[in-house]
Amino acid sequence: MIEAVGLTKRYGAKTAVHNLSFQVRPGAVTGFLGPNGSGKSTTMRMILGLDMPTSGRVTIGGHPYHKLPNAPRQVGALLDAKAVHGGRSARMHLLSLAQLAGIPARRVDEVLGVVGLQDVARKRSKGFSLGMGQRLGIAAALLGDPAVLLFDEPVNGLDPEGILWVRNLMKRLAAEGRTVFVSSHLMSEMALTADHLIVIGRGQLLADMSVKDFISANSADFARVRAPEPESRDKLTAALVEAGAQVLPEPDGALRVTGLTLPRISDIAHDADIRLWELSPHQASLEEAYMRMTQTAVDYRSTADRRHGFQAPPPGLPPTGPVPPNWGEAYPALPGEQPNPYTTQRDSKDVR
Numbered sequence: 151m152i153e154a155v156g157l158t159k160r161y162g163a164k165t166a167v168h169n170l171s172f173q174v175r176p177g178a179v180t181g182f183l184g185p186n187g188s189g190k191s192t193t194m195r196m197i198l199g200l201d202m203p204t205s206g207r208v209t210i211g212g213h214p215y216h217k218l219p220n221a222p223r224q225v226g227a228l229l230d231a232k233a234v235h236g237g238r239s240a241r242m243h244l245l246s247l248a249q250l251a252g253i254p255a256r257r258v259d260e261v262l263g264v265v266g267l268q269d270v271a272r273k274r275s276k277g278f279s280l281g282m283g284q285r286l287g288i289a290a291a292l293l294g295d296p297a298v299l300l301f302d303e304p305v306n307g308l309d310p311e312g313i314l315w316v317r318n319l320m321k322r323l324a325a326e327g328r329t330v331f332v333s334s335h336l337m338s339e340m341a342l343t344a345d346h347l348i349v350i351g352r353g354q355l356l357a358d359m360s361v362k363d364f365i366s367a368n369s370a371d372f373a374r375v376r377a378p379e380p381e382s383r384d385k386l387t388a389a390l391v392e393a394g395a396q397v398l399p400e401p402d403g404a405l406r407v408t409g410l411t412l413p414r415i416s417d418i419a420h421d422a423d424i425r426l427w428e429l430s431p432h433q434a435s436l437e438e439a440y441m442r443m444t445q446t447a448v449d450y451r452s453t454a455d456r457r458h459g460f461q462a463p464p465p466g467l468p469p470t471g472p473v474p475p476n477w478g479e480a481y482p483a484l485p486g487e488q489p490n491p492y493t494t495q496r497d498s499k500d501v502r
């Protein structure tokens with residue numbers, strides 16, 4: 151198990167991680183999510199003893215990394231797949247790591263097979279594609295057959311077959327009882343891979359819960375409703391709003407309705423003499439729940455390209471440009487939604 155207690159890291163005036171406490175338990179894939187610059191890599195580096203906390207502590211199996219006996223055989227990590235001597239072959243790279251950790255050479259050939267690099271094992275790694283480099287990094291993490299594994303963006307650069315392979319590998323490692331802690335920006339992938347989520351924003355904990363609970367706490371079920379013509383859509387919108395629903399236009403012309411049951415929506419449409427072409431139940435995706443949770447914790451946001459021919463974002467998507475004071479209104483609060491804890495911490499003076 152990985153345990154962080156009050157973990158804080160400052161780089162000069164910059165607070166990268168602030169008072170972070172969480173546990174990563176064995177037997178599950180725990181996804182580590184957060185916007186760019188939110189402190190995920192810094193946290194992973196502190197777990198691995200590559201950076202010292204300014205305050206607080208983080209332990210693996212009760213010990214700080216540097217006090218673990220034979221750490222490479224207990225903890226495996228992929229932090230930066232490019233951190234390989236390009237002149238060395240994949241096999242030589244792994245052999246040198248194995249020698250340092252007292253791992254027998256036959257294990258190198260085993261892990262090369264596990265990651266599918268056996269055919270290029272003697273080729274120089276500088277000729278490797280991004281995906282091959284990721285596989286080599288994963289092979290290095292698996293070398294010591296460790297009980298605790300950390301992966302920073304493991305699917306970066308992998309093709310769909312590679313992504314599926316990583317997904318299955320993570321699940322298998324967790325099913326074997328290992329602790330698997332994996333960061334990713336690919337929400338659809340995390341929804342399929344992770345059992346549990348730790349979400350941070352600007353270095354602070356936003357959520358520590360199961361994927362299922364995270365989605366239901368940060369989104370609400372909604373109905374998609376489609377009326378044939380714009381006039382009937384406007385009439386239906388007015389009737390639904392009057393009945394207490396929240397109605398948002400979807401980019402494809404349908405309506406996203408929250409706050410009313412499907413039978414009620416159907417009755418309202420019938421009473422207003424409006425035909426429906428679609429009335430279907432939906433649950434928000436992990437991506438939508440994540441966007442809602444982290445909307446005020448994003449440090450880097452793009453601005454619209456004003457050049458001729460570039461379109462404004464379709465309705466329903468968050469606006470681009472500087473974060474407006476009423477940013478939360480881009481995603482209005484949904485019925486039954488938990489308050490976003492980050493919103494209340496946004497003006498905290500001690501977090502930069």
Ligand SMILES: Nc1ncnc2c1ncn2[C@@H]1O[C@H](COP(=O)(O)OP(=O)(O)OP(=O)(O)O)[C@@H](O)[C@H]1O
Pocket residue numbers: 161164165166184185186187188189190191192193
């Ligand atoms: N060595 C350093 N010196 C100064 N600032 C740093 C250093 N390392 C990280 N930071 C800053 O700390 C913050 C957190 O960075 P970190 O790389 O941990 O974020 P991240 O969540 O991993 O981002 P990404 O998703 O983009 O990889 C950023 O503002 C970053 O600029």
